[in-house]
Amino acid sequence: MAxxxxxRFTAWMLRRTLxxxxxxxxxxxxxxxxxxxxxxxxxxxxxxxDKGEALLTYRASGKLKNVLAWGAMNAVxxxxxxxxxxxxxxxxxxxxxxxxxxxxxxxSTCGAYRGxxxxxxxxxxxxxxxxxxxxxxxxxxxxxxxxxxxAKQAVWELRLSHWTGELPVLTINLDWSYRRFHHxxxxxxxxxxxxxxxxxxxxxxxxxxxxxxVYLDTFGSAYGSGWKRENSFLTHTRTGTFCYxxxxxxSRPEGNGTRxxxxxxxxxxxxxxxxxxxxxxxxxxxxxxxxxxxQREMLAGDRLCKAL
Numbered sequence: 001m002a003x004x005x006x007x008r009f010t011a012w013m014l015r016r017t018l019x020x021x022x023x024x025x026x027x028x029x030x031x032x033x034x035x036x037x038x039x040x041x042x043x044x045x046x047x048x049x050d051k052g053e054a055l056l057t058y059r060a061s062g063k064l065k066n067v068l069a070w071g072a073m074n075a076v077x078x079x080x081x082x083x084x085x086x087x088x089x090x091x092x093x094x095x096x097x098x099x100x101x102x103x104x105x106x107x108s109t110c111g112a113y114r115g116x117x118x119x120x121x122x123x124x125x126x127x128x129x130x131x132x133x134x135x136x137x138x139x140x141x142x143x144x145x146x147x148x149x150x151a152k153q154a155v156w157e158l159r160l161s162h163w164t165g166e167l168p169v170l171t172i173n174l175d176w177s178y179r180r181f182h183h184x185x186x187x188x189x190x191x192x193x194x195x196x197x198x199x200x201x202x203x204x205x206x207x208x209x210x211x212x213x214v215y216l217d218t219f220g221s222a223y224g225s226g227w228k229r230e231n232s233f234l235t236h237t238r239t240g241t242f243c244y245x246x247x248x249x250x251s252r253p254e255g256n257g258t259r260x261x262x263x264x265x266x267x268x269x270x271x272x273x274x275x276x277x278x279x280x281x282x283x284x285x286x287x288x289x290x291x292x293x294x295q296r297e298m299l300a301g302d303r304l305c306k307a308l
Contacts, residue, residue, distance in 0.1 A: 035087070035160050035272070036157055036158070036159055037069075037159065038060045038067070039156065039158065040060055040061075040155050040156055041058040041059065041137070041156075041158045042058065042060070043057075044056065044057070044123055044135055044137075044158065046110070046123050046160075047106060047108025048108055048109070048125055049108060050129070052070055052073070053069065053070040054069045054070070054110075055068055055069075055094070055103060055108070056135065056158075057103075060158075066103040067089060067091050068092075068102065069087045069088070069090075070087065071086075071088040072086055072162060072268065073162045073164065073269065074162075074163050074164060074165070074191075074270060075168075075267035075268025075269065076268060077190075077191070078193070078194075078197065078210040079210075084208075084209035084210050084268050085268040085269055086209065086268075087269055093106075108125070109127070109128050110125035110126065110127050110128075111125060111127075111128070112126065113126055115132035115134060115163075116167055118271050119136070119138075119274035120136040120137055120263070121134065121135075121136055122135040122158070123135050131162060131163065131164045132162070132163055132164070133162050134160070135158060135160055136159050136161070136271060136272050137159065138156065138157065138159075138272070139154060139155065139157070140157050140263070140265075141153045141155060141157070142215075142217075142228075142229035144230065144231045145223070145229075145230065145252040145255065146218070146221065146223025146228035146229065146252065146255065147252075159265070160269070161269050161271040161272070162269050163269065166190075167266075167271055168188065168190040168195060168270050168273045169187075169188070169189050170188050170214075170273040170274065170275045171186050171189075171298075172185070172186035172275045172277065173185055173186060173291070173294060173295075173298065174260070174280045175287075175295070176280065176283050176288050177245045179288070181245050181246055181247055181254070181256075182246040182256050182279060182280060183243070183244065183245045183246065184216075185241070185242065185243040185298065185299060186241065186243075186262075186275075186298070187235075187239075187241050187242075187298060188235045188240045190270060193240075194240025194241070195210075195240045195267045196210065196212070196234075196235045196236060196237050196238060196239065196240045197209075197211020197212065197237065198237055200234055204232070204233060206234070210267070212235055212267065213232045213233060213234055214234075214244075214263075214264050216229070216230045216232065216244060216260065217229055217260065217262070217263075218255045218256070218259075219259040219260070220257045220259065221253075221254075221255045221256055221257035221258075222255070223252075223253070223255060227261070228255070228257075230255040230260075236302055236304050238301070239299075241298065241301075241302040243304075243305035258278070258279050259276065259277065259278055260276070260279060261275065261276040292307050
C-alpha cells in the first residue's frame with residue numbers, strides 16, 4: 001500500500017504493505033467492506049426476488065453456504081458526515097432475518113443478466129425492476145512488488161453488487177517520470193462525482209466507508225512471468241485522482257512490464273471497476289511534453305500529484 005505525497009514517489013514510501021483481516025458474521029449485519037461476501041468460493045449461484053433481496057449459494061471452506069443480501073443499491077457521493085451504502089447480510093440464508101428456513105422457500109424472479117460487461121464476472125442476473133445483481137471474484141490481497149503470496153494473500157474474494165444505470169469509471173493514462181520511469185495517473189468517478197475517502201491510516205488503509213484503493217498489476221516484469229501485484233494506493237481526497245511511478249523498492253527491482261491492469265472496489269454496492277493498457281515504450285520526449293497538458297487537466301486541484 002502506498003500513500004504518495006506527490007506522483008514522483010520516493011522509495012521508502014513504496015515499501016508499505018497492507019494486510020486486512022475480515023470476519024464473516026453468521027447473523028444479519030452490515031457488510032464490513034460493502035461487497036465482500038466470502039473467499040475461494042466455488043459453484044456460485046445467485047437469485048433475486050421482487051423484494052430487493054438476493055440469495056447467494058456456493059461452497060467455501062468445505063461447506064455449502066446460503067447468504068441473503070438486501071438493503072442497498074448503487075452508491076452515494078462522499079460526505080464527511082455520512083456513510084456509504086452497504087448491504088445487510090445474513091449468512092444463515094435468511095434465518096437471522098425471518099427466523100425460519102428462508103433459503104428453502106426463496107423464489108427467484110431474476111432473469112438472465114443483461115447488464116454491462118464486467119471484468120472478474122462470476123455470475124449475475126437482472127431483476128424485474130431492471131436493476132442488476134452481479135458477483136465478481138479477484139485477488140485483492142496479493143502482496144506488493146511481485147512477492148510470492150501466502151495462502152491468505154492468494155484468496156479470491158467473492159464480491160456482490162446491485163445497481164442501475166451507469167458503472168463507476170476508472171480512467172488511467174500512461175507516461176514517464178524523470179524521463180525514465182514508467183508512470184501512470186488517473187481518476188475514479190461515479191455518477192459525475194469523484195470517488196474518495198476522508199480518513200486513512202499512514203499505510204493507506206481507509207478509515208471510512210468511502211475510501212477506495214487502486215490495485216495495480218504488472219505483466220511480464222522483472223518479478224516473473226504473468227501478472228504480478230505492483231502496488232495499491234488510495235484515490236485522493238476531494239479529487240478522486242491518483243498517480244504512481246514504477247521505481248525500484250529496496251531489494252526488489254523496478255516493476256516495469258509490457259502491460260498493466262488496475263482493479264478498484266466500486267463505491268457503495270456498485271461493481272468493481274477495471275482498466276488494462278499496454279505499457280509505454282522507450283522514453284519519448286515529444287510525447288512526454290505533449291502529455292503534460294493532459295496531466296494538468298486531469299489532475300487539476302490535486303496537490304499530491306504534479307505534472308513534471
